[in-house]
Amino acid sequence: MPVYLLDSSLLFPHPNLAEEDGLLAIGGDLSKERLLLAYGSGIFPWYSEGYPIMWFSPDPRLVIELGSVHLSKRLMKTIRSGAFEVRFDTAFEEVMRLCAVTDRKGQAGTWITGDMLRAYADLHRDGYAHSVETYRDGELVGGLYGLSLGGVFFGESMFHKERDASKVALYYLERFLAANDFDFIDSQVPNSHMRSLGGKEISRDEFLSRLAKSLEKKTLLGRWRYGPEP
Numbered sequence: 001m002p003v004y005l006l007d008s009s010l011l012f013p014h015p016n017l018a019e020e021d022g023l024l025a026i027g028g029d030l031s032k033e034r035l036l037l038a039y040g041s042g043i044f045p046w047y048s049e050g051y052p053i054m055w056f057s058p059d060p061r062l063v064i065e066l067g068s069v070h071l072s073k074r075l076m077k078t079i080r081s082g083a084f085e086v087r088f089d090t091a092f093e094e095v096m097r098l099c100a101v102t103d104r105k106g107q108a109g110t111w112i113t114g115d116m117l118r119a120y121a122d123l124h125r126d127g128y129a130h131s132v133e134t135y136r137d138g139e140l141v142g143g144l145y146g147l148s149l150g151g152v153f154f155g156e157s158m159f160h161k162e163r164d165a166s167k168v169a170l171y172y173l174e175r176f177l178a179a180n181d182f183d184f185i186d187s188q189v190p191n192s193h194m195r196s197l198g199g200k201e202i203s204r205d206e207f208l209s210r211l212a213k214s215l216e217k218k219t220l221l222g223r224w225r226y227g228p229e230p
Contacts, residue, residue: 006055010034015042015057015204022058022189029053030119032126039147039154040215042208044188049113059204062194064155064185066178069170070198078164079171084134084141086172088224092124092131093117095143099157112157120156123147127221132169132176134160142166144173151183151214170197176226183214 004013006028018024024043028034030053038044038055047054071079078084100112123129128149134142142165144158153173160166177185187194190201202210
């Protein structure tokens with residue numbers, strides 16, 4: 001199938017027209033309007049510095065059902081110990097920057113370019129993008145970020161400086177989403193790490209069907225707060 005070249009028009013080809021690796025289109029921009037349209041259509045940007053913007057819709061897709069995050073006994077002990085302080089939406093851009101410099105097995109460089117950071121920071125200020133952060137003794141040691149639309153949280157990336165710090169963030173994110181009537185977490189491209197945390201593969205058609213239904217819910221905009229956090 002051809003890879004579509006986008007222009008200034010706010011539209012995407014149907015995700016089922018993507019290549020085998022999920023690549024659907026090239027070009028366009030990272031405006032708020034285009035990004036929200038993309039995520040609402042089951043599409044996301046994924047590219048490296050110096051390359052044109054590339055838009056993907058993989059098949060299969062990896063999702064995490066709420067209540068299905070794998071929690072080892074050791075991790076639950078860490079959570080119950082209160083070793084990490086957890087906050088929501090207090091260091092969004094710092095979380096993105098730390099995700100960008102995290103070494104990942106089998107991956108050179110990062111897709112979190114300067115343009116991506118600025119675009120998602122704008123989405124954060126508009127209440128669509130969110131971060132969950134874990135701290136120890138006041139230092140940011142782990143976290144994750146993503147985008148929320150309707151009843152779906154689109155997870156973008158995680159990082160940790162200490163063992164289990166990002167997993168604790170995921171645990172509290174899942175609890176928050178469940179308490180606020182979300183449906184599932186989109187983990188995008190299947191990978192062994194997210195499978196180990198409870199992710200499962202579903203077909204693109206099933207993902208798009210579930211996404212459409214979830215988008216009927218009202219998006220939870222604004223800064224997210226959890227528990228006793230001020």
